[in-house]
Amino acid sequence: MTPATSPTRRSARSLRRKKRTRRAAGPTARTADRYALYESAVYDPDADLRFLRRVHRKERGAFPLRLREDFAGTSKLSAMWVAKTPEAEAWAVDLDPEPLAWGRERHLEPLGPAAKRVHQIQANVLEVKTPKVDVTTAFNFSYWVFQERRTMLDYFRAVHRYLKPSGMFALDLMGGPGAQSECEEEREEDGFTYVWEQEALDAITNHMRCHIGFRFRDGSRLRRAFTYDWRLWSLPELRDVLMDAGFAQVDAYWEGTDEDGEGNGIFRKRKHAENEETWIAYLVAWKRPTG
Numbered sequence: 001m002t003p004a005t006s007p008t009r010r011s012a013r014s015l016r017r018k019k020r021t022r023r024a025a026g027p028t029a030r031t032a033d034r035y036a037l038y039e040s041a042v043y044d045p046d047a048d049l050r051f052l053r054r055v056h057r058k059e060r061g062a063f064p065l066r067l068r069e070d071f072a073g074t075s076k077l078s079a080m081w082v083a084k085t086p087e088a089e090a091w092a093v094d095l096d097p098e099p100l101a102w103g104r105e106r107h108l109e110p111l112g113p114a115a116k117r118v119h120q121i122q123a124n125v126l127e128v129k130t131p132k133v134d135v136t137t138a139f140n141f142s143y144w145v146f147q148e149r150r151t152m153l154d155y156f157r158a159v160h161r162y163l164k165p166s167g168m169f170a171l172d173l174m175g176g177p178g179a180q181s182e183c184e185e186e187r188e189e190d191g192f193t194y195v196w197e198q199e200a201l202d203a204i205t206n207h208m209r210c211h212i213g214f215r216f217r218d219g220s221r222l223r224r225a226f227t228y229d230w231r232l233w234s235l236p237e238l239r240d241v242l243m244d245a246g247f248a249q250v251d252a253y254w255e256g257t258d259e260d261g262e263g264n265g266i267f268r269k270r271k272h273a274e275n276e277e278t279w280i281a282y283l284v285a286w287k288r289p290t291g
């Protein structure tokens with residue numbers, strides 16, 4: 001059986017979403033930039049941006065202008081948020097100065113004067129103070145770094161505090177039997193191979209360690225270029241913690257499938273869903289109930 005693990009679905013989605021660029025010669029482990037590889041292989045926030053705007057407009061009848069991007073890394077979503085909307089503003093929060101600096105150079109500086117409307121903050125999302133925003137995001141499962149319920153509750157409370165009354169908090173998550181299986185998967189990219197490794201899940205704590213690595217045409221590799229220590233949280237657990245943190249309503253958005261049974265990148269609000277081998281969903285938590 002091919003382990004249809006979380007990255008399979010994730011990869012399928014990111015394959016559809018990512019921008020493809022052709023290179024004359026591929027990178028090698030010596031020349032490669034791990035953030036560029038990450039963004040090329042797994043991260044294109046275009047679809048996230050469209051999702052956030054669609055849901056906010058549908059549920060609130062207004063175009064959202066203020067974003068707080070938690071676990072922002074290279075701050076790409078924030079850059080896209082302000083790029084074409086002169087009134088838009090974003091706060092990009094991350095603990096690590098390295099991806100923030102990388103993103104400042106690659107994503108913010110090219111924006112010109114609009115870059116002033118992205119406020120990068122090097123801080124812990126548990127402690128950071130920001131103005132109240134329309135939308136806060138925690139994407140690519142980054143918030144799973146919080147493995148104790150108490151800490152997750154503190155985080156969700158902090159998000160709640162800095163949301164406008166009409167505001168929404170969007171998170172993504174994965175699940176299904178495949179998300180619990182040990183695996184190593186590879187996918188060919190333009191000029192390199194993307195490798196996703198998922199170590200065995202601890203059945204008592206739900207702790208999982210995952211790695212992203214890259215292999216190159218010259219045989220060199222960047223093994224475990226990124227490592228994540230996460231707890232695998234279930235959807236109802238997260239919904240309960242969000243409600244305990246003060247959110248009034250939590251909606252699950254489920255991905256549709258194409259004729260091959262692959263995720264089609266279109267997420268709709270659902271009350272029930274089949275526990276597919278591996279799935280990805282968004283949760284949207286509202287500070288005040290929607291219509």
Ligand SMILES: C[S@@+](CC[C@H](N)C(=O)[O-])C[C@H]1O[C@@H](n2cnc3c(N)ncnc32)[C@H](O)[C@@H]1O
Pocket residue numbers: 043070071072073074075093094095096099123124125126139140142145
């Ligand atoms: C997987 S990256 C996310 C990058 C990008 N936003 C994405 O969705 O792909 C996770 C990021 O979370 C940051 N991070 C981890 N714990 C954090 C915390 N407590 N507060 C702020 N940032 C944190 C790390 O420094 C890292 O840049």
